Amino acid sequence: MKDYLYEDVSLKSWLLTTDHKRIGILFLLTITFFFIIGGVAATLMRMELATAPGDLVSADVYNRLFTLHGTVMVWLFLIPSIPATLGNFLLPLMIGAKDLAFPRLNLLSWYVFLFGGLLTLWSIIIGGVDTGWTFYTPYSTTYTNSHVIMMAAGIFIVGFSSIFSGLNFIVTVHSLRAPEMTWTRLPLFVWTLYATSLIMVLATPILSVTLVLIAAERLFGVGIFDPALGGDPLLFQHLFWFYSHPAVYIMILPGMGVISEILPCFARRPIFGYKFIAGSSLAIAVFGFLVWGHHMFAAGQSLYAGLVFSFLSFLVAVPSGIKVFSWTATLYKGSIRFDTPMLYALGFMGLFTIGGLTGLFLATLAVDVHLTDTFFVVAHFHFIMVGGMLMAYLGGLHFWWPKMTGKLYPETLGRISAVLIFLGFNGTFLPQFILGYLGMPRRYYAYPEQFEFLNVISSAGAVLLALGYALPLAYFTWSLIKGRPAGADPWNAAGLEWKVSSPPPHHNFETIPVVEQPYRYPRPGHE
């Protein structure tokens, strides 16, 4: 019985595969490529900001750089990251299914993503789009002389990939669970993927509409957003954030799921508050739709709307708080092992908490007026997106790498990379909170002398961070060739995915697997 990697090694068999595991790998390769591009743009920006005057690149190039960085990282890396790679690979394995419900739709989702992604990339690099990832109007529709329409088309297409994956996941979770896999036995990672899919299916269409409207205003001069044409720029922000705030949860929820898998395994304790974590995932998906106006406090929406959105933004912190408490309680009295995935998970907990708490500052109407469009906001969402999501993604990748490839990576290097990233991340973004509080605006390529010291620290931190990211890239590749074989269950972990060999066979399960209670740690009969 050959595993899914070697069952047929021709290029054609990869390009036409409907195996969810192979499609997960295709997504992994694709988003790694986009991550590197986005990372290079970030590096250039930090180099420019290392000195106060704008000396390395011109203002124009800097605008394109932050557009490239934001667009690629948000739309082409973070949104698909965990769902499309780990989610695709693990969801059927975790629920005891042979594949997703619609395997061909899954492959289509990858092709659509690849095409849309490359179109987007091209529109920025060749077409010089300089609107930022948010496309704010009327700048994007009336003033910029760049290929905004092409970029909008690219993101529009990528959106369909998201919808397809979401639809596939929802149906799979509902109809393909193994007979004994009840809802309360579902791994929490699956719960978060389910909640994420709801957002993808229900919110992404609104983004599609918004992008079409941008194209219409640019092409035909239809007055939708531009006040000079009788439109309303706030309408754009309503539509954009109706999708894009929930999209934050598309990015962070699967990360929370990964953490909920890693912590019990390395603390050798059952997860604390299973039902609370599962329920709060759904609560986040729903409440996440009620707070989009907190991006518009300083944009001129009505005071009443501002008050309501501010209040609701505080409420949405509650389910996240429940999760952090449950995770902490899981660690309490556990026999903790500090393997690489665990280091990433602990890093996640620290950084995500800081990111969440600073979010409360920003949700406060009066404080937000002071901090809007400063580096404080930049630091805040990087703590959530990079400190939270990316840490979880890398933690999950380290946790399931042996399963996906059948190979072990060098553990010491793994731990070094986790520590490097944690230190480098704090070095980069903690100073930015102070910079923002002192009033340094975002998206400028030059700044007054007095901000230089903190910016130098930030850039130095970014060097560490870059090293931290380069390391896994190197040793993961190395492990493919030289890594020791992993065996089916290198972490002694609970969960159906560890019951099959590594890498898993083509159709996952020969017979219908036996399902246990989730998170049965310590493992009975093993320790």
Place this chain on the structure above:
Amino acid sequence: MKTHLLVWLSLMLLLGLTVVAWQYHLGFLMALAIAVTKAALVIAFFMHLRKESPLTKFVAGAVLFWLLILFGFTLADYFSRLGF
């Protein structure tokens, strides 16, 4: 078959009604109410939502809920800001 026929007849009736309402200037809300009624008939009887599983009903309910969020919050801002 018989239910379907009745539903079709009521749909045609409502279509006539909406045109008449337009002729008598009964306004947007009237037109909207008629359209919602027609949609409800189509969903309940033609798409058989009535006989579908609870899960399907849940999906339909979820969409309704999300529509309320989208329209409710956006229009709330517009009404309180511009006072249409």
Place this chain on the structure above:
Amino acid sequence: MSSPPELGMQFSDLRQQKDAYRLGAWVFVASEIMLFAGIFLVYLIGRMTHPEAFTEGSHELNQFLGAVNTAILLTSSFSVAVAVSKAEDKKYRTASWLLLLTAVMGICFLGIKAYEWYEEYERARVPGLNFTYEGEHLPGLLLFFWFYFTSTALHAIHVTIGVLVNLWFAWVCRYRAHWVPDPSPVVLSGIYWHLVDLVWIFLFPFLYLVGGAS
């Protein structure tokens, strides 16, 4: 035990497969509804901002043909609903005729729609192609007609896909009934056609019936 040929390898039995496809169809419908909802929201705000222009634009449309087209779509929805229940009773011949009828009605709808578009083209009302207007409601009227063309075109694309699907299943039910031992695919295509109808139920008053008869 060998599994029937129409069963996908990821499913354990036909019932599971049927449930999965049914749920998939409804989730797809949910996503589509959100898409059109976004467009309707923009419409609503445009109409509240430019009430006179939207009334003027609406009065330029052909109410009679719009109403006829609505009647056609409602009737086609009826015929597809009957076709589905016939298919569920394994009366594939009748179902085939009804699906064909539905497709023909869809084509009539498209024909009438195309004629209306031509009328508006003659009056120079197509944004990006020949829109010219000298009156006092310019930005609003342009918005109205952009909305009119975008939403009806998006809807027409859905109708076209629906016509093709209906033709396909009319053929399958007539000549290849053994391909559909289970009528689920016909049910799903019916759900899609009703969605097309649903969207038009809102588009008709939103476009044609603004501000009362003049």
